[in-house]
Amino acid sequence: MADLRALFSSNDPNSVGSDEAFTNRQFQWNLVAVAIEEHLRHIAGPSFDVEDLEAPRNNVIVFHGVGGVGKSTLLRKVETSLTTAEQRPIQWGAPAWAGEEILPIRIDLSRSASNGSDFERVLLTVRLALAAQVGRSLPSFDLALRRYWDAQHPGEPLEEYVRRTGLVGRFGAMLPQQVQGAVSEAVSALQLPGLVGSAAGQVASALVTALRERRERARALAGCARTADLLEAEPSLEALSYYPHLLAWEISRLPAKHSVVPVILLDTFEDTSDRHRDTERLLQRLVWLMPNCLFIISGRNRLPWADPALQGQLDYTGPAAWPGLATPAGQPAQIAGQGSRQHLIGDFSEQDCDAYLARRLTTQDGQPLISPENRAVITARSHGLPLHLDLAVARFLEIRRTGRTPSVEDFDHTFPALIARTLSDLTTDERHVLRSASLLDAWDLDLATRAAGLTHQSAARRLVERPMVSEDPYAIWPYHLHGAIRTALRTADDHAEDRWTPADWHQAAERAFDALGRQWRDADALTSSRALLVACLRQGLRLASAHHLADLTWLTDAAFAYTDDSVWEPLAPPARTSRPVPGAGRQPEGDTPADALAELLDAIARRQHEHRERTAERLTAVLATGTLSGELTELALYYRAKAHKDLGRTAASLDGMRQVADAGGRLAPRARRGMANLARIRGDFPSALAAVPTLGWKGRHHRVLGDIRWPQGDFPGAIVAFENARAEAEQHDAPGERAIAQTRLALACAFSDPVRADDELALAYQLLEPLDQRATTLLAQVASLVCDAGTDRDVTDRAAVLRAQIDVTGLAWLVPLLATAQAFHHAVRGAQDDLAATIDRLREATATGDFAYYVDIAHFMAGQPLLQPSTTAWLDTEDAVRNRWRTLVDERQRHLNARPS
Template sequence: MARVNLRAAFMSGLSSTVTAQQVFTNRVDEVAAFNRSVESLCRTLDEAEVSPVVDRGQGRRNVLTLYGVGGIGKTTLSQELERRLLADAAAEGRDDVVAVRVDLSEDGACDIENLLMRLRAGLGQLGSRWQAFDLALASYWVRAHPGETLQDFLDSSPALRRASRSVGLGDQIAESVRQVDPAGLGGLAGLAHRAALATYRAVRDRVREGRLLAHCELFAELVEAEADYETLSYFPYLLAWDLDHLPRRGRPARRPTVCVFLDTFEVVNGRADRTVERLIQRCVYLMPNVLFVITGRNRIDWADAAVGGELDFTGPQCWPHLHFSNDTVEPRQHLVGYLSESDADSYLREALVRDREPAMAEEVRRRIIAGGQGLPLYLDLSVSHFAALLARGGQPSATDFGGSFTAVATRSIRDLPRKERDLVRTAALTDRVGAELLRAGQPGVPDGSVARFLRRPFLMHDDAYALPYSLHAALRHAIVEADRTLPDGWSDRDRTEVAARLLAWLGERLGPSAGRVAAANALESALRLAATYGVFEDWMARATQRLVEAGQWSDLGAGLTVERAATPECRALVAAIRGVQLRRTGRAAEAVELLSGAGEGVRRGSATAQLVQIHLAHALRNHGDYTAAAEIYRVLVGGEFDAAARYWLCDFEYLNGRFGAALGPLREQRSHGPEAEGERLRLIGHIWRVNARFDEATASYTEAIDLARREGLAAAEAKALANLAQTACWSGAAEPVSDAASRARDLLDLVPNPVELVKIRSAEAVALAVAGDAGAAAEAVEGTRRLADGIGYRGGHNLADVAQILLGVLGGDHDGARRTRAELEARTRRSGGNTYWVPIVTSWIDGVPTAAEHDPGIEWVDGPAASLGRWAEVAVRRSTDTGPGVGRDGRGDEAS
C-alpha cells in the first residue's frame, strides 16, 4: 500500500498544497506477533540443551505464517516487518541482524539452487566464513555443472546477481575453497574440468581422512553423495550448522538474528505436485535457528499428519506451533484480515494531506470504506483516483467513489488518457512488463505515453527483473473484467491480437545467443499468454526442446492452467513438457500414454507436432519398444529435430546388428555441437568394437576423449573412457584397462553416472578372465550384476553374461556357458536390441560356422566369417596360453 501512495500526488501532476504521505496501516496484532516470534525463537535456541540444528528430532518453532486473500496487503506487511526489523537493529547499533527476502513468484525463485544461493548471500552479511556449506557447495557444483562457472550462475538472474554482489559471494566461496585447495579453483573459476576435479578430490580426500569438519555431522555424507537436487536440498543443514558456530557479538554476547521472508507462498503450496514445496519445507526444517516469515493466500498444512506422503516433515511433533488449535504461542499461523473501519479511515486520512489535515472529506472516506470493506488494494486505487481528479482541477465528491472492486478498477482505467488505457490493458495480459514489451504490444503509442504510464502509482517496480514492472494479480484480473463494460473496451479478439504481438516480441528478444535463463523466462511468460489467450508461436517448441536438452525440464509449466481458449498447439506443448517430466522420473509408460494422444488437432509437421513425436519416441525407447520408437524417428528425419532423429536411427540399426546401415550415415553426419559430435564418435566406436575391429574402435573413442577434454565435458569424457576400457579388455593386456577404468572412475566422482560404472566393472571382468584370474573375474561378474540391479539397468546383465560365458569357455565349463547363452538370447530378444552378442559368444562355444548360422540377420561389417573369426581369436589366444579349452578352429573341446 505505502509505495503506491508515496508517489500518487507527484505522478498525477498535483499543483495544490496536497501532499502524499507514505502510510503503513498499523496491523498491531501481526506486528506484535512478529516481534514475539523473534524473541521466542531466540529464547528457544538459548534454552535448548542441545541445538535443534544437531538434534533434528526436535519440533521446529521457526515459522510465522501470515495468510489471507489477494489484495489484503500481505506483501506490504511482510516488507514493513522487514523494514522495522532492520531499523530497530540499526537503532540499537547491532550488525548481526539479517533479513533475506524471496518472492517465490519471481522467475527461478523456486529453483533450489537459486534459493540456496539467495540464502547464502544473505547470511554472507554476517561474515565470509561459511566453511561447511561453501566446501560442500563447491564439491556439488563441479560435479553438477562441469564447465559452468559458479559466478556465471550467480549473475544469471537479476535478483540473485544483486544479492550475491552485495557481499561478494563468489569471492567468499572461493576463499573457503582456497584454504583447502590453494591451486584448484577450477570448479568456481571455470577452468578445465580437471582443475574442478582437483577441487572436489581435495575436499573429498580430506573428509575421508577425517581432517576436514569431522565434527560436523553428515558433512562427509553430503560431500560424497550424488550431485543432484535431492542432495542439494539437504545443504540448508550446513548453513544452519555454520550459523550455529558463528562467534557471538555484542555485550552481552548474542546469537545473530536471521529472518527469511518467503512471499507469495501460494505459488508453491497451491500446486497439485508438491515436489517444490517439499524441497523448500526441507530447507525450513533444517534451519531451525532462522525465523521464516511465510506470506501467502493459503494456510500451510505441515502440522497435518495426513500429508506425510507428499512432504517429509509433517505432523504436530515436527511443527508444534502450526496446528489449528494453537492460537496463543508464537510463532504460529495468522489469518491477515481486512482492515477495520478505524484502520481504513486512519489510512485514508493520512494518505493525502493538505495543510496537515486530511485532503479527503469525511463523506468521501466513508463512501470508500463502505465500498472497500477493508481491502487495502481497494483503498490504494481510491486514493489514486482521488489524486487524479485533483490533478484535473476537479473537486472530488462522494459520488465519485464506492462500488465494487471492479468498479474501482474501471474508474482507474477511465482516469487515464486513451493511449495509456491501452497500455494498462496490455500490462494486464501478462505478469511482468517493460517499456519495450509495451511498445511491442502497442506499436502506435508514443514513447512519451509509455514513459508517463510507467510512472503511474498502481504499477509495482522492481529493477531486479529484466521486465521490471507489474500489476497486482488481483488488479490485473479486475482490469480485464472492468474493461468489458467500458465503451472503448477491448474485445476478446483485441486481447488475442495484442497477446500475439507480445508473444512474437518475446521470441524475437530471445534470439539464438540468449542464455538458458533468458530462454526459461521467455518461455514461462509465453506459456501463460498462450494458455489464456489462444495464441502460439513455433519458437516456443524450439525453446522447450533447448531447455529439455539442457536438463531444465523439472519446473517448466509449473502451476500452469490451460484455459478453454488455448490452441491445440499450446495443449500439445504442455503435454510434451509433462511427458518429458514423466519419462525423466521413471514413468515411461505414463509418458507414452499421455504423448500418444497429445498431437490431436496440431498441424502435421509443425515444430510442436514434431516435439511431441520425438518425446513420444524417447518414451517408447525408455519403455523398451525400440521398434515403435524407430518408426517415429524415421518420420522425423528432415524435420525440426533431424539431427537427433538420425542419430537415434543409427543407434537403432546398431542395436539390431545392422552395422553397415548405421556406420554409413554416422560417417556423413556433421554434428551441431561438441556434445553431439562426441556421441557420434562413440557410436562409431561401438560399431567397430562389436565387430572386433578394436584398433578402429580405440581410435574413435580416443578422438571422443580428446574432444571432451578440450571442451571441458567431463561426463562425455567419462563415457568414452569407459568404452575404451570395454575395448582394451579383449586384448589380454591389463594395463590399458586399468588405466582407462581409473581415469573414468576419477571423472565419475565428478559427474556420477552409475551406468558407466557397470560398463567399467564388466570390462574388468573380461580382462580378468582373459588374464586367467578366474576367481577375480567371477567376483567382477557378480559385481557387474549387483551394480546393474541397483540402478535397474537391464543391459548390464547382457555385459555380465558375456563375461561369464567367456569365463566358462576358458575354464572348460561349456554346459554352463550354453545355459548363460540361452539367458542372454532370451533377454536380448525381449528387448529388441544387442542380439549380436549371441553369435559372438557362440563363436567361442561352438565355433565360427555355427555362430554365423545362429543369427544370419546380423550384418557384420566385413561379413560373418571375418568378424566372428576375430571374436573367436579372443578365446583362441587365451586357450593356447592355458591349455585345453578352445581349439584353433574356434570349436570347443567337449572333453576339456
Template sequence: MAGLDLRALFGSNDRQLSADEAFTNRQGQWQTVAAALTEHLRHIAAPGFNVEDVEAPRRNVLVFYGVGGIGKSTLSRKLEAALAKTEQRPAQWGEPTWPDRPSILPVRIDLSRSVGTDFERVILTIRLALAELGRPLPAFDVALRRYWEHQHPGEPLEEYLRRGGLAARFGKALPQQMQSALSDVAQALLLPGTVGSVVGQVTGSLVRALRDRRQTVRALAGCTRLADLLEAEPDLDSLSYYPHLVAWELAQLPADEKIVPVILLDTFEDTGDRTHRDFERLLQRVVWLMPNAFFIVTGRSRLQWADEGIQGQLDWTGPAAWPGLAAHDNPVPRPSSGAALGRQILIGDFSREDCENYLTRRLTRDGQPLISEDLRSRIAGTLSDLTPEERHVLRAIALFDAFDLDLATRAAGLTHQAPALRLVERPFVLENPFGLWRYHLHARIRSMLRTVQDPTDDRWSPDDWAAAAERAFTALGRQWAAGSGRPLLVGCLRQGLPLARDFPLDLSWLTDAAFAYVSDSIWEPLVQPTHTGQAAGVHTAADALAELLNALARRQHEHRSRTVQRLSAVIDTGQLPDELHEMAVYYRAKAHRDLGRSEDSRHGMQYVADRGGRLAPRARRGLAHLARLAGDFPTALATADTLSWDGRHHRVRGDIWWPHGDMHQAAAAYETARTEAEEHGIAGERATSQAQRAFALAFMSPDQAADEIELAEQLLTGLVLRVTSATVRIAALIRDAGTTQDIEDRAELLRTEIGLAGVTVAEPILELALCFHYAVLGADHSVSASITRLNDLTRSGDYAYYVDIAHFMADLSLPADAPSRAQWLDGERPTRQRWRALVTTRRDRLHTAL
C-alpha cells in the first residue's frame, strides 16, 4: 500500500464501496496476484518443467502479511471469489492476461485455531475441490484410502465429511471417486471382484506390480515414488507427502482438461510459532510437493522459509529454495516486474493518523466525509454501543480462544446468561458449530481489548483483569471436571495453561489435567511458549508446566537427546511443584533408557520410586525393565510381583518371559495386560501390550501373528508411540522370517528410522529379529555377521543376553568370553532349547508348505 495513491481506486463510479476497502489497496493486491499467477503459469508451461523434480527452487507461493484485523481474510475471500467467477471481480481490478489460460480452481482453507482445521482437513479440502474434475486421481486416491482405513478404522469417510461440514461445501463425490479408483486398480491387476474394496490387498498387489514394472499398471508406473509412498507407514507424516501424488495426477490430465489449483491458506499465524513448527512443516511439504499449484498465504507475519537460520526446523529453507521469499520485501510490486517480483507483501501499514486522514479528507462525496463521524467512532471503539453488562462480558471473553455461554457468563462473574446471549449475536463474535466451544471473538477485537488502553468509564483495572482470569480459569476447570473425553481435556489445557501463565495463577486443576494428559500417550500439541527456548522464559509454575508438556508432546517427533535437554532445562528452573517435578524426572529417565543410558535412567527411576507419588508404580516398573536389560531376570520378576495395575505388572512379566523363549506365557501375559488397559481406558498401554503380544506370537505362530499385528496397527491409530510402532514392524519381520526376499530391505529402512528417532532401545531387538530370519534359513555366515552387530549394539552391557539368544537360535556354543552373564530363571539349557525349537519349528513349517 505504501507508495500507491488510493485516488484511482476511489475515483470509480462503482458505488459498492465498503469500509474495509478504505484500509487496503485491493486493486494493487489483485495486480500483484495476477502478475505472480501469470509468471507461475508460464513457468509450469515451459518445456523443462517437471512436476516430480523435488530439488528445483520453488516460486509458487505469494504471501500477504500484516497486523490483525487489517483485512487479510477479506482479501483472501475476495481473491477466491474473483478467481472463481469473473462477474465477482470488481471492474477496476482489470482483466488478467495470463497466457493460454487453463482452468483456475481456487481453494480457500481457513487455518485459524478457532475453526479447528487440522492437517487431515487441509488434504481432504484440496482433494474435495479437485472432485469437480469428475474423475478419480488413482495414485492419490488409493494412498488416501489406505491412510484413512488405517487411521480411522470403522469410520466411513462419508460420515467424517458430513460431520465436519466438508460434504456440504464440496458435495459428496470424493468417496465414490476413491472407490472407483480402487476398483479400477483392482481390475487392472486382475484381482477378484470381491477384493476390489479391500484396500490392503489392492495396495500390496499394486506395489508388487509397480516393482515388477508390469504392463497392466503402466498408467501409474510413471509416478516414480508411488510404490515407496504405498509401502510407507500410513501415518500423518506419510500423508504430508501424498500431495506429490496429486501434483503428478494433475500433470497427467489432457490439455483440454488442465486445471491449476490456487490454494489460499488464510490465518497462517495459527499454524504454530517460531519454535513449534510441526503443522507448518506439514504445510510446507504441500507447497513444495505441488509445484504446479499456486499458493496465496495470508497471515500476520512473513514466512521465514528463505531464512538460513531456521535450517533443520523445516524441510526446505534458504533463499536458494525459496528465491521469492527472501528478505527483500516489496510492499507494492509492479505487475511488470516478472521474475523479480517480491513474494512477501506487507499490507495494512496505515498509522492511526493515516486512517483518520483517509476517512475524513480523502474519502469524500459532495465535500463531506464518505464515512460519517459516527461510523468512524464505531471503528475506533467497539465498546461504545454495548450495555455495561455486555461490555463486561466482552472483556471476559477476550480471555478465551473460544467459548460457550457458560464460560462467558462465569468468566464475567454474572449469574444470568442474557448479556452473553445478546453479545454472541454481534458481528464481531464468530460462530463455529463444529468447534469444541461454539463461539470465538474476532481476532482484531480480542487483541484490542487485551492490549489497547480502554477509553470507557467502566474500564477494567489490572486487578479486574486478574479476577476475570481467575474466574475464566476456574470455569474451564469446572467444565473439564464435569465432562469427559480427550478433546475436552486438551481444549481445557490449551486455554487454561496460557491463563495461568499470563496472570499468573496457581496450577489448581492443571496438575490433575496434566497427569490425565500423559496417561493416554496420545501427545497432542498444547500451548505455544512465549519465549525462544531452553526454558529461558520460565518464571512461574505455569511456565514450567507448559514447557514440560510441550517437551513430552514433542518427544515423539524429535531425537530423544533433544527430549533430555528440554526436560533437564525445565527441571533446573526449580519452578515445578513436587508431583510435576517427579513427572519431568520420570520421563527424562525414560528418554535416558531409550538412548541406552541405563545408569542415568536408573538414578531417575529410583528417585521417583522412592517418593511414592503418582508415578512411583511406573518408576518401579522402569527399575524392573532396567534389571531385565542387565539380564537380572530374578530381580526383574521379583519386582514385577510387587507391582499392580499402575505398574503394568502383566506387561512386565511378558517382557521377562519372551527372552526365555516362552512365547505362550509371554503372549498370555500381554493379553491380560491389554485387557486391563481396556478396562481402565488407557489407549497407549492397550496398544503397547497388543504390540508386544504380536511380537511374541510372531516367533511362534505366523498365522495368528498376522491377525495380532493387524489389531496392534488398529490400536495405534491416533497415537504417536515410536517404540511401539517399531515393535509392530519388527513383529511383521519375524512373522515373515525365512519366507520373503525383502526382509533385509525392510529392516534397513526401519533401522534408519529408529536412528533418526533416537530410540536406540529398538536397535538390538531389530537385529535379533534378523538373526532369527537367518537361523531359519540356515545362513550361518549371515548369523555370524548378525551376532557381530549384536555385540557392538550391546557393548554397554544392556541387552547383552541377546547375543546369547542369537547363539541359541543357531545352535551355536557360547564363546568363553561371551559378554552376557544372564541369570536365566530356569537355567541356560531350557532357554536354549526353547529358542532352538522356535527356529526348527518355523523351518519345518516352511518345508511342509513347499
C-alpha cells in the first residue's frame, strides 16, 4: 500500500517511491502459524464440542507491547498473509495448514475508529465477513440477530445501518439479505405462511415453540441446545453478547464446501477497557462462546483473564479457564512471557531499523532516499521503537517539502507524539509516577512512589504492568522505562493537559534524589551493599547535575563510602551536554557541585587506568573550580597527594597529606598514614614506626607496620602484621583492603618462604580478580618475580615487560621495588655483573633520596659494602639488617639446591 503522506509531499508524485515497509517479524508469524496449526488439530479432534461451555479455552493468542512498537502493522500483515499467499513475506514461509479455508477478520477496537468499541459493530463485522465467505444464511444466529435488531433499532433497517456505518463493502448487502433469508427459511420450515419478513419476533416465538415440542424440521433448522433459551430472552445487549454461541454452532455445521475457520484479529484491545470492564466482558464472552474460532489480540497490556483476582469482573477467569494466558508459577511475568499464548512485541534491532528506513522512502530508481547518516541517528534515537521511525519519516518529508535537504541535526530530535501515545490510556496517578520515574535510570516500586511524592504504591504497581516498563528481576532496581519513551518524556514538549511546569520537574528531581539517598542509608544500616552504593551514586550524581541540585547531602557520605574500600567500580559520570532538561532549561557544562564531585570520583577511580600525572592534573582542575565542599576538598587533596607520592613528588605529597591531617576530618587517619609512609619512603623508619599507634583501623595500622618491618629483613614480623591487616579487613567486610593486605603478605612470603608464597599469591590473584586495583595487581606480579628468584623461569624478561607496564601507569614507587626483586634474583644466582648493573639502575631510580634504602638492601643481599655512608635510619643496627638480607639469599640458594633435579 502506498504511503499517501509521501505521495502528497511533492508536486512530482514520481520523485519519491514509498511503501508501507514491513520489518521482519518472523518470530511472531511463527507463533501465529503454530497457534493456528494447534487450533485446527484441536477443533478437528473427536473430543471437541462447540457447545461445551466448561472446557478450558486455548483459542486466543496475545501480542502486547508499548504504543508504536508495531502491533497494528503486524496484525495487518498477518491478515493479508492469511488472505493471500502472494502477500506473505517470503521469509515467513508457507504454513503447515495449506488447503484449509482460513478466514481472517481484523477489527480495530481503537477509540479513534468510528464506534470502535461498539459490541454491535464487532459482532456485525464478524457476521458480515462470514456472509461474504460462506454465502448463505446462518438461521439460528440470524433470526436472533433480526429479533434483537427490530427491538433495539426500531425504524432503522439493518441494511441502512450497514450502509451508514461504513460496514458496507463488496459484500455489504449480503448480510441483510442473509438475515432476511433466515427469517424466510424459518417461516417456510415451520409452515407459517401468514408471517412475513418484518415479523421476526413472531417467527422466533414460533421457532421456540417448535423446538420445545422437538419438531424435527425446527431442530434441523436451529438445533443448538440453547437456541430456544436465547430466543426467549429479552433481546438486549446482554442477550446479544451470548448470540456468538449460536454463531459458533452454525459455523460448526456448515457443509464441507462452505467450511471455514475464522481467525479473528482484535486490534488495539487496550481501548476496550474501563474501570468496570463492561466492554471487555462482552468481548470475552465472544471469545469464550466461539471456541472454534482463533482470536489474535493485540494491545499495550497483557491480557489478565487468567488472574483469579478478576473473578466477578469478568465471566471466565483464572488459570484453569485460560491456561495459555497464565504465567508459570514462580516466574516473573515478563520473564515467563505471560503464558505460552501471551507474547511481548519487542523493539526493532538496529539492522531492522535501518532496513525499514531504507525501504520506506526511495528515489525514482529505487535507492534509499534517507541517507545512511540520517538513518543512523534516527535509529539511535528511536531505541528500536517503530513509531519513532514513522515520525522521523514524516519529519523528513516535511523538511524536504521546504526545499532543504534534511541533515543529521534535524533528527537529533524527540517527538511529542510519543508522549501523547504513551499517556493516552494512563490514569492521573499513573502519569504522575511515569513522569517521576522517567528521571531515574532504573527503579523499584518504593523508589518510584517516593519520587512521585505519593503515599501508596498502587499507581506504581499498575504502571509496571504496562509494556513500556521492562523488568529485570535480578537487578538492584528491576524496572526501567523504554528508552525512546523516557527520552521523549524528559526532552520533548509535553502538551498534555496535566503537563508539568519546570518547577514540577525540579521538585520531582529533588524527591527522586532524596529517595535514592534514603534507600542507600536504610540499606547501608542493614546490609552495607556495595552494589547499591554504586548504583545510588550513579543515579544521584546524574540527577544532581542535570537539575542543579545545590545540596548534595547524602552524596558526600556516599562518596566517602565509595573511596573507603579501594574497589573502584566505574561510575559513568554525567555526560557533559547542553541538551535541555525538564525543569532545568538548557544546561551549561560542568558548573554544578555534582559535576565537580562526579569528576573528582571519576579521576580517583580512573587512576587505575590512567597515568598518575593525568590523575594529578584532573584533581588540580577540580580543586580550582572552588565548587567542592570542605570535606570533598579534603578528599581531592588527599588523592592528589597520593598521586604525587606515586609520581615520586615527596614534598608535594607531604604538603597535601599535612593539610588533610591538620583539618582533622574523616580523612585525617588516612593522611597520617600517608605521612608515615612518606617517612618510610625517605628512610626514616623510626618516625614511621612511631606513627603506627596513632593510625588505628582507618589508618591501616597493621599494613603500615608490615611495610616498615619487611625492609628491615624482619619477615616474621612483617608476615604477622600483614596477616593481622587481612583479618581486620575481613572483620570490617572490606574486600579491597583485604586484597591489598593479602598481596603484601604474598610479597613478604615470596622473599622468605617461596613454598608458602605460591599459595598466598594464588589467593591474592583470586581476591584481586573482581576488583579494579591496578597498582596492587602490579605489586602481585613483582611478588611473583621474587618468588621465582634464582630460577630459570624467565625472571629477567618478565621484569622487563613489567617495567614497561609500570612506566605506562606512572607508578614510580614500584620501579625501585622491581629493581630490588631483580637484584635478589641475581644475588641468588651469583650473577655479579647483572647484579652490579641492577644496583646502578637502582641507584639512579632513587637519586632523589626516596626509597634509597633499596640500594642498601641490594648491597646487603650481594654481601657488598656500601660505597658511601647510608642515609637510612634503620630500626636496628645496619649490621643486623645486612645479616638478615644476606641470610635470606643463602636460604634461597639452599632451597633451590635441595630441589630434585
